[in-house]
Amino acid sequence: MRNWLVRDLAGIAVISAVLVGISYFLGWIPIPGMAYYNRVIVTIGINIILAVSLNIINGHAGQFSMGHAGFMAVGAYTSAYLTYFHFQPFLATLAEGPGRFALQQALFLGALLAGGAAAGIAGWVVGLPSLRLRGDYLAIVTLGFGEIIRVLILNIDKIGGARGLSGVPAFANFFWVYFFVCIVIIVSWRLVRSQVGRAFLAVREDEIAAEAMGVNTTHYKVQAFVIGSFFAGIAGGLLGHYLVYLNPGMFQFTKSFEAIVMVVLGGMGSISGSVLAAVILTVALEGLRFVKEAFGLTSDPRMVIYAIVLILLMRLRPQGLLGNRELGDFFRRRKGGDR
Amino acid sequence: MTVTAVLEAKGVSIRFGGLTAVCDFNLAIQPTELVGLIGPNGAGKTTVFNMLTGVYKPTEGEIRVSGVNTRTLKAFDITKLGAARTFQNIRVFKSLSLLDNVKIGGHIHYKYSWADSVLHSITFREHERQAEKEALELLSMFDLDHRAHDEAKSLPYGDQRRLEIARALAAKPKLLLLDEPAAGLNTGETTELMQQIRAIRDKFGIAVLLIEHNMELVMGICERILVLNYGKTIAHGRPEEIQRNPVVIEAYLGEAVEV
Structure with a gap:
């Protein structure tokens, strides 16, 4: 019996049930502006997926990638292409009912996974040559590749080019976003506590020593890159199907930087740190919208305050909020060793 | 000999630009042998190590690990053939x-x-x-x-060194390459390490190649010693022979007396 698979599937079912419950609850909360809050919650979720997936590449494997937005774009456009041009027209021919609803969910899941796979393949294509470079060089090359992907999309008329793609079906919701939040956290958690994850960490710590221990460093760098890109693609797919609109401008390198800031702020290599930073930064960016009105300012000081907060945090806690630890480590301090 | 040598280097040389760092290096290590590689600073000991473990590719010559030519292999492939190493400047995953x-x-x-x-x-x-x-x-x-x-x-420095040896042993090598394992250790720790290295060899039945500055350590446990100076092998033999060898005394031990 493959009871480990059964247990995992049961876990997924439980997670799904809980998420459905929460999403009904969120829809029910009768406070004004709840639609806005729901939107923020979903944005947080998408940012968590981005940060945790980038953390696999930057934090665990130690490869400084600046092209995350590019892979996000690949996933977003691939999944939107499928749902917009194929699945939505097909679904429209069916009669309304639970059958169509179920089929729509299944097709959406398929589209997201296809988007993730396309992003993963893009990650592989980009990673294979560029991961032979180190540090700054890799950062520049990935930055370049991210931009190339964006410019390519900008020039494909079929998917809207510079006009963007409007009318992407609104398939994404709280459930799907947080479903993948759970998946990316579990995957990344299990990876880093396996020999594969240890190989990532070894590459980050010392490539020469890792090779001397029989770790094929290029192989593991590419693997981390592909897995991270896959989830960036999923995040892109969710974003497109939530905003109902896609535009290449959404995937500029500033988007990659947002994700990098989350990973660095949370603490490189810390999964819970990435989650925490994604939540804090998204909430901060939204919360600061009120500053202009509250103080009757003529221009919006949002980004200035945001920048100051980042500078202060990096000044006061350069290792990030959690360093390379996980949230749990702070509650059960291991005996011995320095903290 | 019927058994394959765990390591065999034939006529190995490496040049960096105009500098010949190691010239015509020859060494065969049989299973369970404990061999020492010594020489003054800059003699090319670590360069030899780096060639044996695939970090550098020799300009000339042939290196075989467990009978397999390593010319086209990467460092991690060589580890798979059964050669695990430690580093002179400790490289544990900190x-x-x-x-x-x-x-x-x-x-x-x-x-x-x-x-x-x-x-x-x-x-x-x-x-x-x-x-x-x-x-x-x-x-x-x-x-x-x-x-x-x-x-x-x-961990304290000495323990980091030992951790590195433990890490190398986890690869279950046929040949353990130790790059100055006693560097930075005090006399007591060095004596302990000597016993440990011998114990490892006996327990795991593996060959050990040891680079060392510490004469006491090398003479104490190695069955065979190879002396490098300016990239050339100037002596090769049992510890007693090496100790009496005038060329070695001049190149290595003699120099130490002057200082």
Whole structure:
């Protein structure tokens, strides 16, 4: 019996049930502006997926990638292409009912996974040559590749080019976003506590020593890159199907930087740190919208305050909020060793 | 000899630009032999090590590990052939736990994919259980098991050296290459290390190639010694012979007296 698979599937079912419950609850909360809050919650979720997936590449494997937005774009456009041009027209021919609803969910899941796979393949294509470079060089090359992907999309008329793609079906919701939040956290958690994850960490710590221990460093760098890109693609797919609109401008390198800031702020290599930073930064960016009105300012000081907060945090806690630890480590301090 | 040499270097030379760092290096190590490689600073000892373990490619000559020519192989392939090493300037994975350090050492033996890791498959569990057991065994051999979950950088220098040896042993090598294992250790620690190296050889039945500055250590445990000076092999023989060899005394020991 493959009871480990059964247990995992049961876990997924439980997670799904809980998420459905929460999403009904969120829809029910009768406070004004709840639609806005729901939107923020979903944005947080998408940012968590981005940060945790980038953390696999930057934090665990130690490869400084600046092209995350590019892979996000690949996933977003691939999944939107499928749902917009194929699945939505097909679904429209069916009669309304639970059958169509179920089929729509299944097709959406398929589209997201296809988007993730396309992003993963893009990650592989980009990673294979560029991961032979180190540090700054890799950062520049990935930055370049991210931009190339964006410019390519900008020039494909079929998917809207510079006009963007409007009318992407609104398939994404709280459930799907947080479903993948759970998946990316579990995957990344299990990876880093396996020999594969240890190989990532070894590459980050010392490539020469890792090779001397029989770790094929290029192989593991590419693997981390592909897995991270896959989830960036999923995040892109969710974003497109939530905003109902896609535009290449959404995937500029500033988007990659947002994700990098989350990973660095949370603490490189810390999964819970990435989650925490994604939540804090998204909430901060939204919360600061009120500053202009509250103080009757003529221009919006949002980004200035945001920048100051980042500078202060990096000044006061350069290792990030959690360093390379996980949230749990702070509650059960291991005996011995320095903290 | 009927047994394949675990390591065989024939006419190995390497040039960096105009500088010949190592010239016509020859060495064959039989299973369970304990061989020392000595020489004054800059003699090319570590360069030899780096060639044997695939970090550098020799300009000329042939290196065979377990009978396989390593010319086209990467460092990690050579580890798979059964040669594991330590480094002169310690290279433990500093912010990982001792346990993880040793588990990475056994990397080539724990074969499962990312999918196994994510799904926690049976293969994953079996390998992880084995990895945990083997890593703890090695750590306890070096009296480090009580700190298994501490970060490697929190260890004192001498323990980091021993952790590095434990990590190399986790690869279950046929040949263990130690690059100045006693560097920075005091006399007491060095004596302990000598006993430990011999014990490792006897327990695991592996060959050891040792680079060392510490004469006491090399003369004390090595069965055969090779002396390098300016990249050339100037002597090769049993410790007693090396100690009496006038060329060696002039190049190495003689120099030490002047200082």
